[in-house]
Amino acid sequence: MREIHCDTIAEAVERLSMEANYFLGDDVLLSIQGALRKEESPVGREILEQILQNALIAREDEVPLCQDCGYTVVFAELGQDVHIAGGDFNEAIAEGVRRGYAKGYLRKSVVAHPYASRTNTKDNTPPVIHVQIVPGDKMRIIVAPKGGGSENMSALGMLKPADGKDGIIKFVVETVRKAGANPCPPIIVGVGIGGTAERAMFQAKHSLLREVGRPSENEEDADLERGILAHINKLGIGPMGLGGRTTALAVHVESQPAHIASLPVAVNIQCHSARHKEAIL
Amino acid sequence: MNIQAPLTDEIVAKLRAGDKVVISGTLYVARDAAHKRLVEAMARGEALPFDPQGQIIYYMGPAPAKPGQAIGSSGPTTSGRMDSYAPRLMEVGLKGTIGKGSRSQPVKDAIKKHKAVYFAATGGAGALIARCAKKAEAIAYEDLGAEALLKLEVEDFPVIVINDIYGGDAYEDGVRRYAIAD
Numbered sequence: 001m002r003e004i005h006c007d008t009i010a011e012a013v014e015r016l017s018m019e020a021n022y023f024l025g026d027d028v029l030l031s032i033q034g035a036l037r038k039e040e041s042p043v044g045r046e047i048l049e050q051i052l053q054n055a056l057i058a059r060e061d062e063v064p065l066c067q068d069c070g071y072t073v074v075f076a077e078l079g080q081d082v083h084i085a086g087g088d089f090n091e092a093i094a095e096g097v098r099r100g101y102a103k104g105y106l107r108k109s110v111v112a113h114p115y116a117s118r119t120n121t122k123d124n125t126p127p128v129i130h131v132q133i134v135p136g137d138k139m140r141i142i143v144a145p146k147g148g149g150s151e152n153m154s155a156l157g158m159l160k161p162a163d164g165k166d167g168i169i170k171f172v173v174e175t176v177r178k179a180g181a182n183p184c185p186p187i188i189v190g191v192g193i194g195g196t197a198e199r200a201m202f203q204a205k206h207s208l209l210r211e212v213g214r215p216s217e218n219e220e221d222a223d224l225e226r227g228i229l230a231h232i233n234k235l236g237i238g239p240m241g242l243g244g245r246t247t248a249l250a251v252h253v254e255s256q257p258a259h260i261a262s263l264p265v266a267v268n269i270q271c272h273s274a275r276h277k278e279a280i281l
Numbered sequence: 282m283n284i285q286a287p288l289t290d291e292i293v294a295k296l297r298a299g300d301k302v303v304i305s306g307t308l309y310v311a312r313d314a315a316h317k318r319l320v321e322a323m324a325r326g327e328a329l330p331f332d333p334q335g336q337i338i339y340y341m342g343p344a345p346a347k348p349g350q351a352i353g354s355s356g357p358t359t360s361g362r363m364d365s366y367a368p369r370l371m372e373v374g375l376k377g378t379i380g381k382g383s384r385s386q387p388v389k390d391a392i393k394k395h396k397a398v399y400f401a402a403t404g405g406a407g408a409l410i411a412r413c414a415k416k417a418e419a420i421a422y423e424d425l426g427a428e429a430l431l432k433l434e435v436e437d438f439p440v441i442v443i444n445d446i447y448g449g450d451a452y453e454d455g456v457r458r459y460a461i462a463d
Contacts, residue, residue, distance in 0.1 A: 041459060043301075043441070047403055050439075054406040058354075067344045067354040067407040105353055107344040107427050118314070120426050149359045149381075149404065181452055182359050182382035184404035236460030240381065240403055242441065243455020273405045 002079075002137035004281050006087035009141070012279045013096025016143035017072060018104035020277040021064040024055040028249075028274045031212040035186055035239075035246040044244030048186070051239075051272055066273045069106040070145025072097045072127040073205065079136035090129060098123040109148065130202065142209060144276035150187065150269045153179035156201055159263040165224060168193065168265050173231045175267045176248065181241020184271035188212060189232065189251045191224075192266040194258035204268035207252035209276055221253040228253075283437075287335035288376040290396050298449030300442040302400065308339040308379070308438075310431035312358050315422050316366040319430075323369065330421035330430055333370055337377035337400075342427040343417070344407065352417040352433065354407030357381040360399070364388050371395040379440055383452050392444050400440035401451070413438040 029052065036048040058065040074093050084092075101108055101124040110125065111118040134140075157171040172191055179187075192203025215222035229251045238244025249272070258264065284292055286306030296302065309331055311319065319329055340360050344353030360367075360380030367378060368391035376397050381404040384392075392399060402410060416434040423429045443451045 041455070043299075043455075050403050050406050050409060054403075054409040057408040057412070061347075061408065063347060063350070063408050063411065064344045064354040065407060066405045067342060067356050068358070069344060105345045105347045107342065107353070109342075109427065120428075122426065152359070180383055181401070181404075182361060184381065231463060234461040234463055236456045236458065238455055238459055240401065241383070241452050241455065242401075243451075243457075243459045245459060271405055 001081055001083055003083050003085045004139055005085050006089065006092035008281055009089070009092040010096040010099070012141055012281060013074065013093050013143055014100040014103065016141070016277045016279060017097055017100030017106065017145070020143050020145050020275040021069050021104060021106055022058050022062050024058070024065055025274065025276070027212040028272070029055060031249045032186070032272065035249060039239070039244050039246050041238050041242070041244035043242050044239040044246060047239035047242065048246070064106055065275065066147060067107055068109060068147040068149065069101065069124070070147050070275065071110060071151070072124060073144045073146050074127050074129045075142040075144065075206070075209065076129065076131045077134045077140040078131055079138045080133050081137035082139055093127055093129055094125045097125050097127045139281040140278060141281060142276055142278040144209065147271055147273060150183040150271040153183040153269045155267045156197060157265045158197065159265050161261070161263045163263060168224065169228050169231060171265050172228050172267050173235070176232050176269070177235050179269060180237060183269045185237055185241060186239055186246045186249045186272050188270040188274055189228065189248050190268040190270060191228070191251060191253045192268070193253060193255040193264065195256050195264060197264050199256070200264035200266035201268065203254040203256065204266040207254040208268060208270045208274065210252050212274065213250040216253050218255065221255050225251045225253050286337045286377070288337060288398070289335060293376060293396050293398050293446060296398050296442045296445050297447065298442055298445050298451040299454060302440050302442060304337070304438045304440060305436050306434070308337050308433045308435055310339045310341050310433050312340050312342050312428055313362055314425050314428040315430045316363050318422055320366050320369055323373070331432070334374035335376050337379060338370070338375060339433065340378065340380035350411060352411055352414040355411045355414060356404055356407035357402040360384055367391065371397045384444060389444050389448070389450070393446050393448060396446050398442060398446070399444040401443045402438070402440050410438065
């Protein structure tokens with residue numbers, strides 16, 4: 001039994017909220033640099049260069065990469081031998097977000113009611129918290145701010161098992177095609193397959209935490225990733241939808257067992273500001 | 282091409298889909314909630330907080346300014362959400378909008394009819410774009426926080442013409458040029 005204090009959790013979330021918004025991951029930068037070398041469209045190349053330049057400015061000045069500092073999504077992998085002490089776990093995470101978004105000059109983009117009044121909560125809370133209980137006595141906490149633009153282009157398809165692999169590819173590619181320029185291409189496409197409807201969407205979001213372009217360890221999923229990516233990059237949407245070969249930097253598939261009658265396919269789209277930072281407590 | 286805001290019919294007639302343009306001058310910043318209030322004010326016959334004649338609206342909600350910044354990170358938001366409001370504002374003289382993502386057919390029709398233009402700025406380049414801002418002030422709807430109506434002075438703000446008065450569409454052109462049939 002190991003104790004983790006709520007203050008430690010709040011401090012980590014505060015710091016990670018700011019870091020995620022200022023410092024774009026090396027894997028994302030490498031992926032964009034790779035895309036820049038291969039992009040045939042001149043305006044596409046300019047856009048990719050602007051994105052890289054933006055990342056440099058954000059890092060140097062410690063200002064947000066994007067004005068949309070996101071809805072704060074927090075993944076907590078909680079070791080089952082951990083005891084959370086000194087307060088409420090969920091409130092500690094919310095407090096970390098509150099402080100990080102205030103101190104870090106981050107935009108507060110959450111409204112209290114999704115329809116009707118839509119009054120801003122003024123502190124970017126509440127966060128969305130996903131907890132998984134894992135073996136051990138540590139807590140791995142990942143803060144992943146998710147912008148509204150890309151999130152809005154997400155989709156869930158309850159496919160028929162007979163639709164198969166081709167049906168999955170068709171659904172994902174069509175989702176990306178309809179989104180066009182809206183999610184700020186070049187995008188990373190998270191695909192969750194199987195489980196139940198909400199589980200598939202969680203898998204799709206979770207897949208976005210993977211190092212950009214690292215294939216799935218499951219060979220069938222890796223093959224599906226390659227297939228979907230190839231089709232997507234034939235759409236010609238390109239960086240910021242102005243035409244080009246780089247519409248998606250990567251496709252990440254996470255699949256799991258499904259009901260005999262179901263083939264849920266969730267698509268969660270990530271813009272090029274693919275932001276997540278983590279700590280082990 | 283360097284252009285000065287506010288715009289005239291003459292300037293707008295020179296712009297073609299795909300043109301790279303650098304804008305200097307005054308922009309008005311408004312997004313979802315502010316647009317709702319503007320259009321509701323018009324429905325009530327009230328004067329707007331600014332004279333829209335010739336002006337450009339930038340669809341954006343900024344991050345808070347750090348000490349030393351005129352404005353915080355300020356990249357474009359998705360224009361499609363303002364599609365239902367744009368034609369009404371063009372009717373009363375709005376000449377330009379800046380955002381990202383495609384516009385609906387009614388908006389493209391209004392652009393032709395009222396001699397206006399739609400530009401895209403680079404989404405996610407919030408820190409880069411913030412450096413183009415020289416001065417920002419809230420002029421209305423301050424209670425909306427990040428969605429307040431702002432008057433923004435910009436210098437050398439790089440954008441691309443998406444929809445012109447001739448029916449051109451840079452997004453459609455792009456896909457046409459680079460799509461590979463499957």
